[in-house]
Amino acid sequence: MSLARIKGQDKAIGLLRAAFESERLSHAYLFQGPDGVGKETTALAFAKALNCEEEGLSGCGTCASCRMAEGLSHPDIHLIFPVPGTLKPAERRELLVGYARDGYREQDFGRKTAIISVETVLSEVVAKSNQRPYLGPWKVFVLADADMMTTEAANTLLKTLEEPPDRTVIILTTSRPNALPVTVVSRCQKIPFASLGRDVVEEVLLADPRLGFDEARARAASLLAQGSVGVAVRTDKQGPMVDLKRVADLMVGRRTKDVASLVNEATGLAFRLGRTEQQRLLDLMLLWYRDVLKLSERGKEAATPHLLYSGHLAELTDTADAMDVETLGRLIDKVNDARRAIERYSNPTIVFTSVLLDMAVARKETATKRGINHAA
Ligand SMILES: [Zn+2]
Incomplete structure (x- = not known):
């Protein structure tokens, strides 16, 4: 990937270009912003561009340096990311090869917690930053999800940040800057990344x-x-x-017609689905309401290409016609609360019963209001 082809991060890339062109590159950057918006891709593209054999920040993609950078095998570009402490060096290399090939870095290690350990910081950053660049001109260290550094690792990195070696750029990426020690953050120039x-x-x-x-x-x-x-x-x-029809049925109340079926459904969701699936279901519920809002705001024709539930237009339209924006806003808050509750390991039976009940009550209120309007 070259900097010019990265989408939606013009501000961040503009800041980096300006720093490079005025020869005022910082020794350390903190790329901060939501997960998955291109922080790591930008960091690697920047590292590649800095080392490209062509003039400027082009990152031509064809010179020897660029090709090595793209294969994640450039001797002066180091990518460090959280892995379980038990991972062997060969397994880590395998992950890198897979990342270079698929453009996707595996972050799910099941029950094992991924960290950036002090050993990794010592061997991959401290030791290597004290060597001269092999190919030059820049040594670049990218610490992805740097907030997963252990305290010891962060303290060790801090010493390098305080006395940065020449021709070295250290880039930390994070979606949780508050989880990093203030001492580390204060040594870095912040580059904000936006949602896409x-x-x-x-x-x-x-x-x-x-x-x-x-x-x-x-x-x-x-x-x-x-x-x-x-x-x-x-x-x-x-x-x-996840089966969208199932979610649509849930949202229009086909699966929760009375209190007994509602409790039944909630219990089923709590026991049948794992925590990740529960979160995903709640995401899909939110997207249902988002679709309803889009329909209300833009009308059927303009909204349809942007709807996830475009196969359930009739049900969406019914909801959009029946519910006012306030009620929708309230339900969206409820589903968001439920998602957070699941994240914090709350009892899923209680969480789902509560959210399904709120939805049923809102539907009933809306139906009553409609009845009154029709009568009048
Ligand atoms: Zn090049």
Whole structure:
């Protein structure tokens, strides 16, 4: 990837270009912004461009340096990312090879917690930053998800940040800058990254052949991605999408007609689905309401190409006609709360009963109001 081809991050890239052109590169940068919006891609593209044999920041993609950078095998460009402490060096190399090939870095290690350990910082950053560049001109260290550094690792890195070696750029990326020690953050120049629009996510998915998206899948994944290419790719890799019809039935109350069926459904969701699936279901519920809002705001014709539930237009239209924006806003808040509750390991039976009940009450209120309006 070259800097010029990165989408939706003009501000961040503009700042880097300006620093390079005025020869005022910082020794350390903190790329901060939501997950999966291109922080790591930009960091690697910047590292490649700095070392490109061509003039300026072109990152030509054809010189020897660029080709090595793209294969993640450049001796002066070091990518460090969180892995389980038990991972062997050979397994880590395998991950890198897979990343270079697929454009996707595996972040799910099941039950094992991924960290950036002090040993990794010592061997991959401290030791290597004290060597001269092999090919030059720049040594670049990219620490992806730097907030996953252990305290010891962060303290060790801090010493390098305080006395930065020559011709070295250290780039930390994070979606949680507050989880990094203030002492580390204060040594870095901050570069903000923005959320991506749905169409940009779709464009990025289609632009990178390594990701292997066709148009239909790119559209569905981008609708679920909430502004993050990373989320879109992960969603797609997790296999077939949750059945949208099932979610639609849930949203219009076909599965929760009375209190007994509602409790039944909530219990089923709590026991049948794992935590990740529960979160995904709540995301899909949010997207239902988002679709309803889009329909209300833009009308059927303009909204349809942007709807995830375009196969359920009649039900969406019913909801859009029946509910005012306030009620919708309230339900969206409820589903968001439920998602956070699941994240914090709250009891899923209680969470789902509560959210399904809120939805049923809102539907009933709306129906009553409508009844009154019809009567009048
Ligand atoms: Zn080049």
